[in-house]
Amino acid sequence: MKYLVIVLFVGVALAAPSENKRDSYQNVVNPCRSNANNRVYYPHPRDQTKFLQCDVFGRMFVIQCPAGEIYNQATTTCIRQQTTTSQTTNTGVQNPCTTANVNSGKIYFSVATDSHQFIECDLNGNANILTCPSQLLWDENRLSCVYQFQTGVMVTTPNPNGGLGGIANPCRGSATSHQFFSHPDATKFIQCDIAGDAFVLSCPSGLVWNQFATTCVSPYNMVAGR
Known part of the structure; x- marks a missing residue:
């Protein structure tokens, strides 16, 4: 009987799913x-x-x-794994990659000293500092790298309404509450100001405009229907 109990205990232990x-x-x-x-x-x-x-x-x-x-x-x-990162060491900032945060999916955090950088946690609780693409800043509310005007800092250009390619200015139509519109060139998008002027801006190199997400994304996202 003693041996039977031991066998049953081992069987239950082996049947229990592990975290890994x-x-x-x-x-x-x-x-x-x-x-x-x-x-x-x-x-x-x-x-x-x-x-x-x-x-x-x-x-x-x-x-x-x-x-x-x-x-x-x-x-x-989805990006290549060889994306350049630097592990946060001796920065004087407390590591936010706690077990509780990682398990709940909270793996991105701002860097107080540089708005162009953010912290990404790996599954082992290590904090890595990444840099946003050129022209983008980290937005902690959206957990994304966004254009400066999307974080409250307006990007100006001396050529309003320029580069529309003959299309109608969408900023003066019925949908005036919208701030961003797609451009016939997928690598560009249109931003409206409060005066109804249209500004044509270019996405960072390698990205295209996604009207649904109102941001520039990888072409892979567009192919995958995202």
Whole structure:
């Protein structure tokens, strides 16, 4: 009888799922059900090669990045793993990559001393400093690198309405409450000011405009229907 109890105990112990062997497609808390900010994309809490996508019904989809790429919430894209990073050491700033934050999917934080940089936590709790693409600043509210005017600093240009390519100025139409519009050139977009003038701006190199997300994203996102 004693041996039978031991065998049963071992069998139960081996049957219990471990944290490291959890199915990364199934054992994930759905952030889309309490999505007050209507965010579309979230990082996967345990697997950097995947990300979470929400639909309008609050359903969550786990998406696999292409081979050799990891998800970057700052650009809401999958990027090559050799992205340049620097681990935060001796910065005098407390490491925000606590176990509680990482397990809840909170892996991006601002850098108080540089608005062009942000902190990304890896699954081991290490904090890495990344730099936003040229012309972009980190926005802690959106957890993304955004254009300066999207963080409250207006980017000016001496050529309002220039480069519209003969298309009508969308800033003076019925949808005047909208600030950003797509441009016939996918690498550009149109920004409206309060006077109804249109400013044509270019996305950073390698990115294209996504009207749904109102930001510049990787062309991979457009191909994938994101």
